[in-house]
Amino acid sequence: METAAVLLAGGTGTRLYPASRSDRPKQFLALDGDDSLLRRTADRVAFADHVYVVTRDAYATEARDIVPEATVLVEPGGKDTGPALAYATHRVREKHGDCVVFATPSDHHVDGDFASTAERACEVAAETDALVTVGVEPDRPATGYGYLELGAERDGYAEVASFREKPDAERARDLVDAGCLWNAGIFAWTPDAFVAESTGTPLEPLVDALDRGDEEAGFRAVESVSVDYAVMERADRVACVPAEFGWDDLGTWDALERVLDAEDGNAVLGDALGIDAAGNVVASDDKHVSLVGVEDLVVAAYDDRVLVLPKEDADRVREVVAELRGEDAF
Numbered sequence: 206m207e208t209a210a211v212l213l214a215g216g217t218g219t220r221l222y223p224a225s226r227s228d229r230p231k232q233f234l235a236l237d238g239d240d241s242l243l244r245r246t247a248d249r250v251a252f253a254d255h256v257y258v259v260t261r262d263a264y265a266t267e268a269r270d271i272v273p274e275a276t277v278l279v280e281p282g283g284k285d286t287g288p289a290l291a292y293a294t295h296r297v298r299e300k301h302g303d304c305v306v307f308a309t310p311s312d313h314h315v316d317g318d319f320a321s322t323a324e325r326a327c328e329v330a331a332e333t334d335a336l337v338t339v340g341v342e343p344d345r346p347a348t349g350y351g352y353l354e355l356g357a358e359r360d361g362y363a364e365v366a367s368f369r370e371k372p373d374a375e376r377a378r379d380l381v382d383a384g385c386l387w388n389a390g391i392f393a394w395t396p397d398a399f400v401a402e403s404t405g406t407p408l409e410p411l412v413d414a415l416d417r418g419d420e421e422a423g424f425r426a427v428e429s430v431s432v433d434y435a436v437m438e439r440a441d442r443v444a445c446v447p448a449e450f451g452w453d454d455l456g457t458w459d460a461l462e463r464v465l466d467a468e469d470g471n472a473v474l475g476d477a478l479g480i481d482a483a484g485n486v487v488a489s490d491d492k493h494v495s496l497v498g499v500e501d502l503v504v505a506a507y508d509d510r511v512l513v514l515p516k517e518d519a520d521r522v523r524e525v526v527a528e529l530r531g532e533d534a535f
């Protein structure tokens with residue numbers, strides 16, 4: 206069966222403010238190399254027969270420039286990954302019929318052999334009627350990820366007994382202790398399997414409208430919802446292929462520490478001087494940043510914006526963005 210890679214590129218990446226802004230989302234930034242995260246993602250899916258990028262209207266031109274080999278699908282409304290993937294899956298089936306959809310976020314850091322795992326996920330999707338997800342061994346009880354409780358072992362994959370999206374801290378600790386894997390947010394499925402598992406979910410009105418050829422009405426009929434809450438948590442048949450590559454989702458500034466080589470004890474993206482400074486994450490565009498006698502901070506300076514906060518509170522940048530959105534300054 207053929208494979209169509211679908212690169213999700215419609216999010217804004219608010220937690221990497223001020224590098225990410227509504228007109229410069231995270232997937233267009235170069236954080237872990239010279240190329241943008243979107244370009245690096247496109248390079249990883251060279252194994253696919255067809256490449257699609259699904260995004261919102263405002264990002265379509267830049268997406269086309271970055272991935273000229275892809276067909277760019279513009280979703281009728283930014284309603285999170287559930288509607289975006291229902292739409293992309295429908296368009297792939299229209300164009301290629303029975304074809305495995307391989308869906309991946311476009312803002313992850315990946316080390317090593319991505320293609321073997323991806324191709325395995327596509328094979329499992331073609332051979333079974335399961336929704337296949339890539340699982341990553343957790344190294345902390347993160348609350349921003351989905352968790353996969355594995356069931357029966359099969360040939361090269363495991364059945365998923367339950368899928369828990371974004372648990373609270375206590376539950377996340379229990380899930381890690383119980384041996385669950387993180388959901389990497391990287392999926393493979395056939396259009397038939399996706400449509401079957403969408404029945405009875407919040408995506409059903411959209412899937413029905415897409416079948417009638419009325420995508421605008423379909424997007425009006427659904428709420429914003431991620432594919433994890435809408436479909437994966439409820440699906441009957443979910444399978445997991447373990448990741449054979451290093452992975453980080455670069456979700457918050459502190460993630461840079463895990464993917465950049467330390468410079469004098471600090472993770473630096475850009476140009477910085479540290480004196481008696483350690484454990485900091487420093488990121489800037491053309492500014493030189495000096496730190497003296499401080500530890501465990503995030504300092505990010507882009508355009509005319511500077512953000513400083515304790516590294517352990519990296520998630521609180523959401524509060525800044527929430528304030529700025531009110532003033533339209535995000």
Ligand SMILES: Nc1nc2c(ncn2[C@@H]2O[C@H](COP(=O)(O)OP(=O)(O)O[C@H]3O[C@H](CO)[C@@H](O)[C@H](O)[C@@H]3O)[C@@H](O)[C@H]2O)c(=O)[nH]1
Nearest residue numbers: 213215216259260283284285289310311350351388390454
């Ligand atoms: N086209 C489109 N893309 C979107 C939209 N919203 C988000 N995206 C894109 O979809 C990807 C994932 O969205 P996030 O919003 O970053 O997801 P998450 O909170 O990190 O959670 C997901 O990923 C985790 C791993 O990183 C998973 O653990 C979790 O279960 C879930 O799948 C990103 O590439 C983002 O740009 C949208 O409305 N439209």
